[in-house]
Amino acid sequence: MRLVLPLSLAAFVLLVPAAHAQSGAKKTQLVFAVSEGTSGGIDAETARAKYQPLADVLGRAINAEIKVAFVREFSALEKGMKDDQYDLVIARPSDYPARGLRDYRYNFVATAKPDGQCILIVHKDSPIKKVADLKGKTFIFPEKKAYMTRFCRAELRDQGILIDNEAVSYVREQGAIPFSIENRISDVGGIASYSGAYAQWIKGEHRVLHQSKAQPYMPLVASPRVTTEQVGKMQQALNELAGSAAGGQILKRVGITGFVTTEEGRLRKLLEWLGV
Structure with missing residues (x-):
């Protein structure tokens, strides 16, 4: 004997798997470490307010939830990169992201404009x-x-x-x-x-x-866990920021005029020039 379900019940049975799949599609959560060095003078709350809009832009580009983590001490920043605690790192002392590339297998994403001198x-x-x-x-x-x-x-x-x-x-x-x-x-x-x-x-x-001669300023680098495809999508988002009023406000909040995503070689040469 064939069992015939009422229409409403049949629709419910069909919808349950789809609804369950949708609820299980959680965004990847990433940690975005921020450091401004001794000349910055900001605290954790200020850092989150300053950089979270930028983190949100990067998150939308790769369908991830990116949270800002303020890192005050340089030793903690380097240890975090060494131990792969951070998915993304942006730092005003440019030598630390440069070490991330050279020593800890991080990948280049961008540097900020203008350069530092x-x-x-x-x-x-x-x-x-x-x-x-x-x-x-x-x-x-x-x-x-x-x-x-x-x-x-x-x-x-x-x-x-x-x-x-x-x-x-x-x-x-x-x-x-x-x-x-x-x-x-x-x-x-x-x-x-x-x-x-x-x-x-x-x-x-x-x-x-x-x-002095100009050198890369406030580099942004990504952990080895971040895929090449994700890096490319974030770079595209960064390149587009200066083209909109909202993006311009995000750049102004961070204190820069834009990002450069094509000069990895300059950052990789920085430590040699510094002699470290």
């Missing part, structure tokens, strides 16, 4: 006119192991000035460097082009002696 500043009345005049002068830089200090050292090395042969002071905060120059405590200071110290310096009647 070491800015050498002097007092407005200083007799120093060119980089060659810096031999025998007093220097002030961020902490000895800081990225921008290594950046400035490499630039000065290329210009014929060996910092190991000069009198150098180091400070924890870049904001102390302009104070030292204005008060003639040091002859020349090195600060980052993307730092608040530089932004304040160029607002006044101050002198910039030299701007």
